[in-house]
Amino acid sequence: MNIQEIETEIIEEFSLFEDWMGKYEHIIEMGKSLPVIAERYKTDERLIKGCQSKVWLHSEMKEGKIFFSADSDAIITKGLIAMVMRVLNEHSPDEILDAKMDFVEKTGLKEHLSPTRANGLVNMIKQMKLDALAYKAKV
Amino acid sequence: MNLKEKHSALDIQKIRKDFPILSRKVNGKSLIYLDSGATAQKPKQVIDAITKYYSEQNANIHRGVHTLSQEITSAYENARATIQKHINAKHTHEIIFTSGTTESINLVATTFGKWLKPGDEILVTAMEHHSNILPWQQLCEEKSAVLKVIPINEKGELLLDEYKKLISSETKLISITHVSNTLGTINPVKEIISIAHAKNIPVLVDGAQAIPHMRINVQDLDTDFYCFSGHKVYGPTGVGILYGKEQWLRKLPNYQVGGGTIKTVSFAKTEYADIPLRFEAGTPNIEGGIGLAAAIDYVNEIGLENISVYEHELLEYATKKLSAIEGLKIIGTAKNKASVISFVIHGIHPYDMGIILDQLGIAVRTGHHCTQPIMDKFGLKGTVRVSLAFYNTKEEINKLVKGIIKAKEMLK
């Protein structure tokens, strides 16, 4: 699936839930399935500045695709990361840089999350795109 | 009189009707507001006073001869007198309007601080809000003075013996919180003050979390300074009080200067006004002062003694109910507590708990509560904090407990 298709899939999944409680359950489930980052990458330099919860992000380039791994000490944050990962993981730097990421808005997450949390999500996406940019420059 | 009889003195359902926001829905659920420690909700008496000010009374104070200006000047000065009476200050000119606790503390740190010399010491406690740490920390850095910290025990109680040991001939001021916003601990401020005074050291008390819960009598405490915010005692945001003993206020150098703080001004020489106006530069938060007085009147109408008794009952009920939840640990178990309960749940991030409770319409605070040193002391990244006011009910606590259990299931 390309990035756009994955985004559409997530938006459709979210539309199935009637209320946010259900959506949160879904986010939490995704959080539990997040491929976790190796402990040695959980360093302060890899911390993304968030609000109340910590987020670590690591990326590697293999055969033209970027592989992300990440973790957070809060499960809902982990779920949000997992969603972003689902969309961006294992794509080329160009694809990642071109990703619209409008699922954040179309799932209602952007509106629903508090500004600090929404910011955290946006920062995470930004960091992934920055990584993609760095890999692209290296190629 | 026993607790039950006293409690029946309050008609909580009637009181709740005074707070329009309490009938709001949040995420489709009836709001359960358990974050009064961050800011209290406002009764319509306060909202009405502010509306009336803007629709009928607005003018600048201490300035004009016209009727509106005179009317609002006396209303504002009456508000000062209401606050003076409420905390039993000796004089109205010992009451200075500020923007809040934070500014009140900064005012003292800035002015008193001018006298500080290298090697002088300021004492604070390990349970201070950042607002009662940073002004002193910054001052000590500027003046090469030393900030010393009175430690606390595992229950979150001050170690008075350590306090006595920390006092030295270099100690110039002691700044302590009356009630901890994170742990709920009520500190024995009267005793702390008398120990300090035996060595002629002045004391500032941060009363931000005490003022909504108990009667404050600054003369009985014999405190040199007492600070609080309007918004935590059911009044508006952006207004607060610095109480200072007359002899201190007269001695303190100027803080911010400008319009309102003077008698006569010329480029050669300015003669400053008397206290309290010398510390109130610029047009003040007039609506804030008026609203705060309305809040104080409201609290007195309900009766602080009734409030203390009922809130204590809520605290005990909530403590019992919360403690029964598996894996839940209350942080802050001092013998003497205000209605603030911080807790952690094994394996669950406070932030996750806060989000799920919010979905259920339950507003709690999560995080470090501007008291990072406390979090370090207990080795935590944060807690969930429930702070109860007299408009809360046992039914709400029951719903909180149900909510926590549901959230635990989702998050585990």
Ligand SMILES: Cc1ncc(COP(=O)(O)O)c(C=O)c1O
């Ligand atoms: C103990 C304590 N001190 C000071 C403050 C700061 O009050 P304000 O933000 O109203 O200035 C607070 C507010 O949370 C507090 O709880």
